[in-house]
Amino acid sequence: MLARRRVRGVLAFVTVLIGLVALWEGYRAIGQSTGLTWPFPVNERSMPHIHHILGQLFEPSRRNGPPLVTVLLQAALFTAREAALGFVLGASTGFVLGVALAHSRLLERGLLPYIVASQTIPILAIAPMVVVWLGAGLFSVAIIAAYLTFFPVTINTLRGLRSADPRAHELMDSYAANRRSVLWKLRVPASMPYLFTALKISAPASVVGAIIGELPSSIQGGLGGAILNYNQYYITSPASLWATNVVAAALGISFFGVVLLAERLVVHRAPEHVA
Amino acid sequence: MPRPAAVSLGGVSKHYAVPGGPGVTALAPIDLDVHPGEFVSLIGPSGCGKSTLLRIIGDLVQATEGQVLVNGKPAHQARLDRDYGIVFQDPVLYDWRTVARNISLPLEMLGWDRQRRASRVAEMLDLVELGGFEGHYPWQLSGGMQQRVSIARALSFSPALLLMDEPFGALDEMTRERLNGELLRIWQQSGCTIVFVTHSITEAVFLSTRVVVMSARPGRVIGIVEIDVPQPRTVDTREEPRFFELVTEVRERLRKGGAAEALAEEELLLVEEER
Numbered sequence: 001m002l003a004r005r006r007v008r009g010v011l012a013f014v015t016v017l018i019g020l021v022a023l024w025e026g027y028r029a030i031g032q033s034t035g036l037t038w039p040f041p042v043n044e045r046s047m048p049h050i051h052h053i054l055g056q057l058f059e060p061s062r063r064n065g066p067p068l069v070t071v072l073l074q075a076a077l078f079t080a081r082e083a084a085l086g087f088v089l090g091a092s093t094g095f096v097l098g099v100a101l102a103h104s105r106l107l108e109r110g111l112l113p114y115i116v117a118s119q120t121i122p123i124l125a126i127a128p129m130v131v132v133w134l135g136a137g138l139f140s141v142a143i144i145a146a147y148l149t150f151f152p153v154t155i156n157t158l159r160g161l162r163s164a165d166p167r168a169h170e171l172m173d174s175y176a177a178n179r180r181s182v183l184w185k186l187r188v189p190a191s192m193p194y195l196f197t198a199l200k201i202s203a204p205a206s207v208v209g210a211i212i213g214e215l216p217s218s219i220q221g222g223l224g225g226a227i228l229n230y231n232q233y234y235i236t237s238p239a240s241l242w243a244t245n246v247v248a249a250a251l252g253i254s255f256f257g258v259v260l261l262a263e264r265l266v267v268h269r270a271p272e273h274v275a
Numbered sequence: 276m277p278r279p280a281a282v283s284l285g286g287v288s289k290h291y292a293v294p295g296g297p298g299v300t301a302l303a304p305i306d307l308d309v310h311p312g313e314f315v316s317l318i319g320p321s322g323c324g325k326s327t328l329l330r331i332i333g334d335l336v337q338a339t340e341g342q343v344l345v346n347g348k349p350a351h352q353a354r355l356d357r358d359y360g361i362v363f364q365d366p367v368l369y370d371w372r373t374v375a376r377n378i379s380l381p382l383e384m385l386g387w388d389r390q391r392r393a394s395r396v397a398e399m400l401d402l403v404e405l406g407g408f409e410g411h412y413p414w415q416l417s418g419g420m421q422q423r424v425s426i427a428r429a430l431s432f433s434p435a436l437l438l439m440d441e442p443f444g445a446l447d448e449m450t451r452e453r454l455n456g457e458l459l460r461i462w463q464q465s466g467c468t469i470v471f472v473t474h475s476i477t478e479a480v481f482l483s484t485r486v487v488v489m490s491a492r493p494g495r496v497i498g499i500v501e502i503d504v505p506q507p508r509t510v511d512t513r514e515e516p517r518f519f520e521l522v523t524e525v526r527e528r529l530r531k532g533g534a535a536e537a538l539a540e541e542e543l544l545l546v547e548e549e550r
Contacts, residue, residue: 165365165367167363167365167367168367168369170330170335170361170363170367171361171363171367173335173354174333174335174354174359174360174361175357175380175381175384176354176355176356176357176384177384181384185369185380185383185384186369189369189371189372190369190371192371267371268370268371268412269370269371270370270412270413270414271414273370
């Protein structure tokens with residue numbers, strides 16, 4: 001039963017993948033044969049063949065250098081460390097903020113506008129300041145990633161902590177439970193589906209945050225550096241940038257996957273409470 | 276020194292203030308004593324304040340006036356001392372906890388160690404005949420089984436008083452009658468005092484030693500019917516002439532209080548059928 005569902009899931013994934021590849025290559029073929037110029041002329045530069053993009057991974061990254069895939073995986077690992085640290089920092093900050101706001105309407109009214117305002121400032125405007133304050137390095141990039149991570153966690157934690165049924169609170173009252181017991185035995189467990197929804201948004205966002213954070217820090221070793229680098233060579237080797245994007249996407253997806261796995265292990269809720 | 280009354284209400288009333296209006300009187304002053312070991316039902320039409328009265332006894336809602344004593348102490352102190360267990364109309368189980376961990380929730384609050392909790396949970400599962408389901412999650416059980424878990428949870432710490440707020444109101448008639456029988460068995464085994472809110476005449480008569488009949492809003496006590504049907508009560512009890520006489524008497528009292536019309540229609544039909 002479970003095995004069959006898993007097989008069907010894999011089948012659906014593969015079918016969609018094939019469909020997307022077919023769409024890309026089909027559009028490319030039609031675009032080239034009809035000389036399509038709108039919205040852009042179709043050629044090897046604007047839309048490299050999928051097999052060229054994948055093939056590029058196994059070409060040398062530079063003359064006599066290691067294959068591109070080795071370079072990109074090292075860069076992905078480098079960025080993953082920053083993103084993971086940023087994710088953990090951001091998620092914990094977000095959670096603690098959510099708990100604080102949930103306990104005090106006054107705090108919520110006073111603080112929430114600034115938390116929202118913080119998200120209206122583009123990360124590109126914040127990143128240089130963080131680098132100036134903390135110096136270029138793992139920590140400053142992690143802080144930039146955390147900046148993108150914490151907000152959904154705060155908002156959803158706040159919502160989740162208030163999601164418990166009033167009867168469930170009455171039950172706690174009947175035990176004369178103190179605030180700490182109510183928090184840990186009722187409000188936090190009740191908030192878990194909300195928290196994990198936020199974490200699923202935040203996990204890939206922390207990868208984006210880390211990549212963007214590398215740019216003003218002039219950090220070369222990560223995916224941010226690789227993207228900048230292959231941007232410069234796009235005219236001569238467009239497939240390299242595309243291949244870098246594929247690896248960056250894969251990193252984001254694996255972050256999402258880790259959160260999904262954690263959710264499976266941690267959350268045991270009625271089906272209607274699991275997103 | 277004689278044992279204090281399990282519950283003693285002296286001139287207890289409840290008034291809700293409404294901004295810009297005279298407010299709503301939910302309960303007119305009520306005097307009532309429940310003796311240790313009794314099974315007392317509160318019956319009345321919807322909105323008569325019987326659930327509010329139960330919550331006042333449990334110190335979950337504050338009375339506007341009057342004195343509430345539970346086991347001879349103010350209701351607030353009784354709540355702090357965990358003198359009562361409560362069962363709501365909905366089971367109010369924490370769906371992230373297994374059956375066993377739901378039952379042990381109050382024991383955790385009381386600081387029992389793991390071993391003592393486990394042995395009590397096993398006893399409770401026996402009492403409500405749910406052995407083998409300790410590892411299930413609430414949403415994997417039927418409504419009747421969920422409510423049995425809720426009763427086991429309420430009795431797990433052996434409170435002297437059990438407050439029940441229409442616990443079987445959401446169940447089908449057959450399940451309700453079976454659980455009525457089980458509740459009587461549990462009541463006799465545990466020796467606790469039960470205050471039971473219901474809007475079912477037959478249920479009140481079948482279960483109780485005394486039925487307290489309440490009027491429509493503002494709720495007040497308009498009669499107390501002693502239920503002298505002998506114990507132990509069985510499925511045959513419902514066929515006895517004395518049972519029908521008492522059902523009729525409760526219904527007449529409700530009607531005199533202008534309450535019968537407000538009772539659920541199906542309930543009246545049911546009583547007619549049984550006559």
